[in-house]
Amino acid sequence: MATILLSPLSVFWLKTPLAILLTLIPCFVFSLTLESDIQVLHNIREAIDPNSISSTSFLSTWNFKTDPCESTGPHFLGILCTIPEDNSSNRIAVIDLEGDGLEGFLTPTIGNLTELTILNLRKNKFRGPIPNTISMFRKITKLLLSQNFFSGGLPDGLNKVKSLENIDLSHNRLSGSIPAKISVLRSLSDLRLSNNEFSGKIPDLSGLWQLNTLDLSSNQLYGTLPHLPKNLRTLLLSHNVISGHVSYLRRFQHLKTLDLSDNRFSGLIEKDLLTLPEIGRINLSANLFTTIEVIKFTDRPSQLQLLDAHNNRLHGHLPLQLVTYENLRAIYLGHNLLFGRIPVEYGVKLDFWRILFLEYNFLEGTVPKEFINSAKRIRGSLAHNCLHCPGNINLCHGGQRAPSECIGQNSRDHS
DSSP states (O other): OOOOOOOHHHHHHHHSOHHHHHHHSOOOOOOSBOHHHHHHHHHHHHTBOGGGOOTTSGGGGOOTTSOTTTOOSSSSTTEEEOOOSSSSOBOEEEEEOTTOOOEEOOOGGGGGOTTOOEEEOOSSEEEEOOOGGGGGOSSOOEEEOOSSEEEESSOTTGGGOTTOOEEEOOSSEEEEOOOGGGGGOTTOSEEEOOSSEEEEEOOOOTTOTTOOEEEOOSSEEEESOOOOOTTOSEEEOOSSEEEEOOGGGGGOTTOOEEEOOSSEEEEEEOHHHHTOTTOOEEEOOSSEEEEEOOOOOOSSOOOOOEEEOOSSOOEESOOGGGGGOTTOOEEEOOSSEEEEOOOHHHHHGGGTOOEEEOOSSEEEEEOOHHHHHTTTTOEEEOOSSEEEOOTTSGGGTTOOOOGGGTTTHHHHHHO
16 A cells, blocks of 8 residues: 655644634635725715714615625615726725715715716715815716705816716805806706805806706806806806896707896896797896887797796886797786786686786786686786776785876886
8 A cells, every 4th residue: 555645744734723724824805896995985984973874874884894896785875886897896986875964074085986977965964175186086977965064165176077967066055256167077967056155257158068957046146147058958047146138048049947036137028038949937037127028929839838027127018929828827027017907818818827926016907807707727916006806806815006006107118
């Protein structure tokens, strides 16, 4: 029989207990997610007040004993990762913690997530500045930080993030001016900076040629309308201090929603604005407009559904040709200087109109009989005019002016 000769090392392995052997074998824990990305997730959690992390929040599921990109079950919710085609590490691609009620700061190390495509922290209580390190993002398309308490100016280097398509920083405490260099973000389709404390003039944004939605409402912006992208679908500039005329907007053939309310615009509301081919909602209330020009709409169906021009200085008769706008359902012309009778044609349209506010003008005469018959089907007011308006009709609640207050309004208009 052949003799098996064992080396001293072999004898050692055979005689050593298994438990000891296991402690001698090097232990390699391979992480499938890039270690620096995991560290950023650690930093995000560390910058959050632990008392604000509820048991139902996604952040409470971040268990760092498991790999973020390979977790199963209720672990690392709110995280999506890239799937590499080679042997490289997984990378964090999406962070979505919307509505978690988190209180704290956004860590500057967030910029190390260079493969991030979506950062959604809406509806939380983050405070402090938005880190300048977001300029390190190279693939992000959506930066969604609305409804927090972020403060300071727009982050330096935001213009370097050329991949951005959607920026929503609305409902924060951001301040300073809107930099002109933001117009280099040519991929932007949606820019929302409303309900902040931005001031100064709106820069030339015509370079954002793919922009569909621009919302700068509820800030402290002033000056006149700037050059804007001609393909805008939604333009919201309400509650600022912007002045001048609005005739420039007649060239925006794709505009669907326009809200310029509570500013200092003046002059004429042109017919071309009301007849834009796709316009559905126009709010020009609480400005200084003096005239509204309405022409008969016959060549194609009008898309206009809502016209709000209340609380201006509009004078003259009620625009008769509004009855030719077949999709119009809501009209707000109260708190102006309009005079004369309510057109009989308005009564005929009450079967289609749903809202009609004509209060606080200087209208006279008897209301068309349809107002009495259709009073329950329409919401609105005819109060504080000089009308013969039956008190038992809801539209007439609130009373009327003394007739003497309406005498001479026509002559004042022509003076």
